[in-house]
Amino acid sequence: MLKDLWAVREAVREKNPLVYNITNTVVTNFTANVLLAAGASPIMSEGAAEAEDLARICSVLVLNIGTLHTRQIGYCLKAGEYANKFQKPVVLDPVGVGATAYRNVTAGQILQDVRVALIRGNYGEIGFIAGTAGQVKGVDSADSGLDLPAVKKMAQEYSTLVAATGATDYLTDGQSVMTNATGHELLQMVTGTGCALTSLTGAFLAVADEPRLGVLAALAFYGAAARKAAENSKGPGSFMPKFLDALYNLSYKEFKKAAEDKVALLT
Amino acid sequence: MLKDLWAVREAVREKNPLVYNITNTVVTNFTANVLLAAGASPIMSEGAAEAEDLARICSVLVLNIGTLHTRQIGYCLKAGEYANKFQKPVVLDPVGVGATAYRNVTAGQILQDVRVALIRGNYGEIGFIAGTAGQVKGVDSADSGLDLPAVKKMAQEYSTLVAATGATDYLTDGQSVMTNATGHELLQMVTGTGCALTSLTGAFLAVADEPRLGVLAALAFYGAAARKAAENSKGPGSFMPKFLDALYNLSYKEFKKAAEDKVALLT
């Protein structure tokens, strides 16, 4: 299976998918650099007037509610509707959902009006949407205790893939569950690594023959790059440049070494 | 005293305070990474609708007027009022005050409507609010010539701590003045180091038994980390990752070495 996953990674570099991001101001720069390093092409937008044009030319739309202005909710919905119309996959990152009613309502509105192909969040965020989570603290925290049956039900309800990422990533289409554990704890010490991963899954999903395989490839690749970067890091500061380098130049041999026995079909 | 300051630094890691930032788009990413590296938990928000929820769950609120949209002023005031209501400390960074009438009015409005625990700015910004400064050039400049009696009077007028940072940092509660000189000049060559320091003082202040000691601990710790990072840096680019690493892994021994004779009670 690792070869199939790597094939998606190579397709990203060959096809150079255009990832249309409406994302938060904390992570725009890092997200764009992650996409560029991996071979995708980022566009960030805050102008609702260009929703139709960008939805038409993009390969995938990524909606991230991290620092939404009230006025941007309408933009997200509009962009999502155009992406649906033009048959472009939509990925949602419900950042901080569970922490404020505003974020809960916003995520709910998007899920109601827009057909999404993937929801990517940490355990707490996915748990909240699945209806099983407690309080979410901050946006960079990773809670443990994921209720897998509830997450599968959630995937069915919204007819979407769901990826709950943490020490182990869980990916489900509502039927089976795949897991990935290539990641590294230093990822949690750098802001935006979750948001950038969401955008990267969008790029992979957009070029993969099978969406689920695309998302799993992104999860495994991202974590493998983190693992390589962490080897010689002294902390989150030195980790970041090494991580972007690894997204840029990770070899299949390194990927295989990091991902062997770390990717599995759970059920 | 260094042991007392270090105890606050350790409390930040143990208690993991949630720092609620309404800050400028230039520094969101760097600020979040500084907070994470030091062991705090950042949340950035631009949605006025979540002011009450975030003020309720946060440990401290940080208001930064660096790139305020007109519409965000109301958000700052609202968040500040909720923080006051829920007895959460509020820290103000009056970025660029003195440079434009708009910033002067905004800072003045916040200080009028919101009870702040700390104002952190460079000499020029603090001097302006204290009523003694000339023209402020840019937002990253550090002017010399601080009128300490005026700054003490300012602290009394707003019943707040005031930290004027520069080559030497001055911290006053309106009565006594404490100083810190652990910093390094490379901090001035990296944008957002002042803004991130403001957020970090918020994290320290939130967990300290005595607010003034918390702020002093943040100033001394931040500067000591900068000093360590600068040792092997070739410029502002290589300084940044090393600085985040140092915020993450500075030892007490290193802190003591950098802070010895650099922290003092002036009056």
Added chain:
Amino acid sequence: MLKDLWAVREAVREKNPLVYNITNTVVTNFTANVLLAAGASPIMSEGAAEAEDLARICSVLVLNIGTLHTRQIGYCLKAGEYANKFQKPVVLDPVGVGATAYRNVTAGQILQDVRVALIRGNYGEIGFIAGTAGQVKGVDSADSGLDLPAVKKMAQEYSTLVAATGATDYLTDGQSVMTNATGHELLQMVTGTGCALTSLTGAFLAVADEPRLGVLAALAFYGAAARKAAENSKGPGSFMPKFLDALYNLSYKEFKKAAEDKVALLT
């Protein structure tokens, strides 16, 4: 000629020009750090209410339409008009023009209402404004195939300098064309390197006796710093800190080595 170009670089450090940026949220941090490293003083603003004050105190205004909110278009126009009134040069970066009608209209409005001193874009963006380009993909892409006569005509039409940057940079005042080829391909793998270059050309242009020489100096210096940084880089991640270091400490000897035979008067 290299000595004349270097003299402008030194003037930036001596005169420390204040660069007033209305730019996109992706690149604010990187742009500010590039300006600081090179010795200029950045100010970023999103508050239309401070347009007059900032236009009065700045050395140059840089307008970048990368992630414009609809409401910010008015701010750009207002700031541009004040800069014109106070005789401060205005530089325009038409990010992503050609990709959406919204960006086309916005760039067109600015060019109609504001007298600009320089338009800096990649081949695709400049080609679009010159009326010769096809589809622009993303905002970080560099297309080849620049129609120089059309670009010269465009410079005449708007009475401005035009810099179309890519593997080779072309700079024209509508009459002659100068070229620079000091750059490095890794610049394309880091987001915001074009936007930051635009702001840096503003800083150089503001202190140069002859605007065209100022812009050429910025292009040559920026590329030479990139070349130095790329030497020991393993990818875009490690390139970034080294690039900021090089902007900070590039020597004339290094500049000369990188720029020799790379800068030319084409016609």
